[in-house]
Amino acid sequence: MADSMWIRVPVAIKAKVTEDLKLKIIGDLQNTIKQMEADLNQFDFQAKQVMNQAANDLSAAPRLREQIEVERKKRTDAKAEAEEQLKQANNLQLGAEIGYGTPMERMVEVKIGDNLQALMGAEILTEDGKIIAFRM
Structure with missing residues (x-):
């Protein structure tokens, strides 16, 4: 296993x-x-x-x-x-955050005991087309 x-x-x-x-x-x-x-x-x-x-x-x-x-x-x-x-x-x-663009996917390694909900909430924040933050 x-x-x-x-x-x-x-x-x-x-x-x-x-x-x-x-x-x-x-x-x-x-x-x-x-x-x-x-x-x-x-x-x-x-x-x-x-x-x-x-x-x-x-x-x-x-x-x-x-x-x-x-x-x-x-x-x-x-x-x-x-x-x-x-x-x-x-x-x-101005300054508000909105869903914009096509959602993407990422590959993550999960282990027994990991919080799956925390892994599902990832976001990429952009400003004028440039990535300014990753939120996990």
Whole structure:
């Protein structure tokens, strides 16, 4: 029986909010919302064309209309979520720490008696893209 084992554990990536980071997040969200609006307009245009073509087929039109409404709702819900994220981004306090980036993993050796919860809470803190702290 082994006394230890190597395992992969998650590492959260956090960023300290700076003016540059806040502006980047806000700009990215504004661009995303603009793209969503353009996509929604294009979708509406194409949906009207499809509905006009299907107007003669009375059996297909209701089903098609329902599919269009479901897809439109998905898109408007996603846009509303992005708009809510934009509101939150505008309210970010400088110096606050936020989850930012893709979580990573690290390899750790665990031994009998180790506190597994303590190993699972690792974080990397960044500021303007540079690592400023490791928290274990």
